Amino acid sequence: MKIKLKSPLDMHLHLREGEMLKLVAPLTAQTFAGAIIMPNLVPPVDNLPRLLAYREEILAATAGEVFEPYMTLFFRNYTREELEAAREHITAIKLYPAGITTNSEGGVKELADAEATLALMEELGIPLLVHGETNGFVMDREREFLSVYEQIATKFPRLKIVMEHITTAHAVDLLDRFENLHATVTAHHLIITLDDVAGGMLNPHLFCKPIAKRPTDRDALLAAALRAHPKLSLGTDSAPHPQHKKECCGCAAGVFTAPITLALMADLFAKHDALDKLQAFVSGNAQQIYGVTPPEKIVTLRDTAMTIPASYGDVIPMWAGKQLGWSVVG
Template sequence: MKITLKSPLDMHLHLRDDEMLKTVAPLSSNSFCGALVMPNLVPPVTDKDMVKSYKGRIIEAIGSDCFEPYMTLFFQDSYTRAFLEQVRDDILAVKLYPAGITTNSEGGVAALDVETLRPTLQIMSDLKIPLCIHGESNGFVMDREQEFMPIYEALAQSFPELSIVMEHITTAAAVAMLDRYDNIYATITLHHLLITLDDVAGGMLKPHLFCKPIAKRYEDREALLHVALNAHPKVMFGSDSAPHPQHKKEACGCAAGVFTAPIALPVLAELFANHGLLDNLQSFVSNNAMNIYNITPPVTELVLEDTPMHVPEKYNTVIPMYAGEQIGWSIRK
């Protein structure tokens, strides 16, 4: 069995910088024709020069691969119309992080109040710049995404012309939000389609499956699977592939993030094939994103087949999901 994917996209990707960028960027550009690149570097990407410089470093890291880095800005409520008009052609979206909620988000928004955010969000709405959100409160870790739902509702109601992307959703509550408002969309990761909290901490703790938002309950995973496998038109693949060196994952104060970039498409193909819905994979990993973001990515083709692949133990200092194991599908070389 095989499938040919046209212009596969990863609409939520962490590439980091410096040596880590050089290690992980080619592992995405080998599979995908483009990706929405997250801006939470240190310091975060907050102006036009930083966007252009970071994009240049990404292009240098991927070499000759056909790959478009779709860039993002780290949301600040001080952005003016003149600034956003100037940077509009260099970005695809603006990413909002609640302060301190995930990796390198300390400079995020401290008070998620609609009226405080209104000036910037209204400008974004006018300029048709999508807003991507890491949607978690600072409450009990299993409830954080569900507690964020009223904020999504308030934003959707206040800015009906603003495209709002709920990033890496993990709950049935977020899935239900998709059909409630025309301007709300979502990305779903590979790992949240596969694991629950039991897989992370139900036995021996597995640090390489620890991520934020944390994996949830079985019923949440089933809700995610339902919309992903059926290629709901408002969901798209976003890996949230988040590399950390081994010493930061296997440590006290384990860094949050699952590294899936090298195996994402083969594992997705196996998952969709096992459910008899392989034909829906094209929409989940490409067509939906093109429609939601109104983009025309580079034209590429990637053939996946049900030939087993052995996953390396590590890529430089980064340990991937399924490290050292065999998965059922692979990329045809």
């Protein structure tokens, strides 16, 4: 059996810089027509010259592939002039609570301090992407942050808000309560639970933030994805780290799925008799939510087994060495 996906999109992607970018960017560009690029570099992508230079670096690394990098700015207090100048070059602005994840030390400390910029974004039609976690108990961080989403969605009803990489049933429920709330979900959060990360021997290559949650949460996310909930789209949060930064004390947070995501999703949706919903989940919904028109690209997958490589350079993918029931053709 074969399926064809039209212009698949990854609405949450980490590419890093330098040699790491040169390694991982082509692995996404081979199977995706475009991706939203995260700005939490060092220093962050928080001004237009930095953003334009980063985009050129991505385009150079993906030369020869049909691929559009949808750029984002790191949230800070921007002036109207800065946002007006940047608007045609960005797809969204990404808000990180200060210190909550990798390279987020310069994030927002108090929501009140962000409201002037949020008002400008609402006026100018610039979407807000949010890493929604508190500093509370690790299993409760996303649930505790949901009240912040409610606060922003109520105060700025015309601001398009995307809850990034949701991991809980509570977040799925919140999607239908506010017209301006949307969400992305990762491939790995549709498959794993905390048991896979730490239920037996610790698996550092499945450790991420937000951390994988309970089976009931995973099942709620999966049910929403399998029916292609119109406010939900694929955002892999694929986050490469060299092996020595994962297999160590102080393990870096991030799951690397970029080169295997579409095969993973075809395998998962096929097992649940939902292949007819995969196109919307990996492209159609995102086009509607973000108002983007990706370049034309057809990716063909077939139900032929593939073995996930042990590594890509010095980066270990999710489920390295395991077999999937589907693979990308060509």
